[in-house]
Amino acid sequence: MGEQDTPTGPQTEPGAAKRRLGVMGGTFDPIHHGHLVAASEVAAQFQLDEVMFVPTGEPWQKSHKTVSPAEDRYLMTVIATAENPQFSVSRIDIDRGGKTYTIDTLRDLRSMHPDTDLFFITGADALGQILTWRDAEELFSLAHFIGVTRPGHTLADPGLPEGGVSLVEVPALAISSTDCRARVAAGDPVWYLVPDGVVRYIDKRELYRGE
Numbered sequence: 001m002g003e004q005d006t007p008t009g010p011q012t013e014p015g016a017a018k019r020r021l022g023v024m025g026g027t028f029d030p031i032h033h034g035h036l037v038a039a040s041e042v043a044a045q046f047q048l049d050e051v052m053f054v055p056t057g058e059p060w061q062k063s064h065k066t067v068s069p070a071e072d073r074y075l076m077t078v079i080a081t082a083e084n085p086q087f088s089v090s091r092i093d094i095d096r097g098g099k100t101y102t103i104d105t106l107r108d109l110r111s112m113h114p115d116t117d118l119f120f121i122t123g124a125d126a127l128g129q130i131l132t133w134r135d136a137e138e139l140f141s142l143a144h145f146i147g148v149t150r151p152g153h154t155l156a157d158p159g160l161p162e163g164g165v166s167l168v169e170v171p172a173l174a175i176s177s178t179d180c181r182a183r184v185a186a187g188d189p190v191w192y193l194v195p196d197g198v199v200r201y202i203d204k205r206e207l208y209r210g211e
């Protein structure tokens with residue numbers, strides 16, 4: 001368990017407002033400003049105390065793609081979020097091993113943070129896939145889901161439980177990790193699409209060059 005996975009505050013006094021923890025899962029290969037703006041906007045709109053970024057271990061629905069080593073994706077996520085006191089990064093999905101299922105992420109976080117309300121943040125594309133996730137029907141009993149707008153995708157919640165999902169408009173950034181990887185491979189800049197430290201990390205580790 002990483003240092004940042006320790007419980008984030010004292011137990012809630014009876015009658016006191018519960019802590020509100022946002023959870024943003026992703027492959028983050030690499031993390032980009034679309035992720036960061038979405039998390040920041042949801043934190044403000046939902047009065048979250050913290051947003052925890054949770055890089056996937058093995059993203060099973062991306063098994064047909066080449067995914068960078070988990071440690072590289074984790075470190076880029078740490079670099080990108082380090083300056084924001086409201087943001088943290090968890091290793092739980094990486095350290096659990098095996099394929100990553102959000103049902104496990106949320107069960108683990110609920111037991112680590114019992115007096116906390118969980119808000120799972122997803123882009124419109126991921127929200128549209130949620131019924132294909134493992135134990136999809138149980139997910140909504142563990143966290144409130146927040147679907148955010150993303151250019152090129154329609155934000156909707158058909159088939160999802162009433163009251164289980166909020167749909168939120170966030171500033172539109174037409175950035176994807178796929179496009180960032182393709183730009184690096186082509187020798188094009190990714191400055192200002194990803195945080196500066198992530199540009200330097202990609203360069204230092206020579207990520208995406210051969211793709």
Ligand SMILES: Nc1ncnc2c1ncn2[C@@H]1O[C@H](COP(=O)(O)OP(=O)(O)OP(=O)(O)O)[C@@H](O)[C@H]1O
Nearest residue numbers: 026027028034038122123126150173175176177178
């Ligand atoms: N530009 C964006 N605006 C809003 N949400 C986003 C944006 N990019 C990613 N997300 C959301 O962030 C979460 C993690 O995304 P992920 O790490 O897969 O990035 P990605 O850009 O979609 O990657 P890839 O292009 O490799 O599929 C998902 O819920 C996704 O919908």
Ligand SMILES: O=C(O)c1ccc[n+]([C@@H]2O[C@H](COP(=O)([O-])O)[C@@H](O)[C@H]2O)c1
Nearest residue numbers: 025026027059061100101102103133134
């Ligand atoms: O639980 C599942 O079966 C499941 C299937 C696909 C994706 N997810 C989660 O959705 C989040 C975004 O995933 P991705 O692959 O779009 O980066 C991340 O937290 C994944 O673990 C979860």
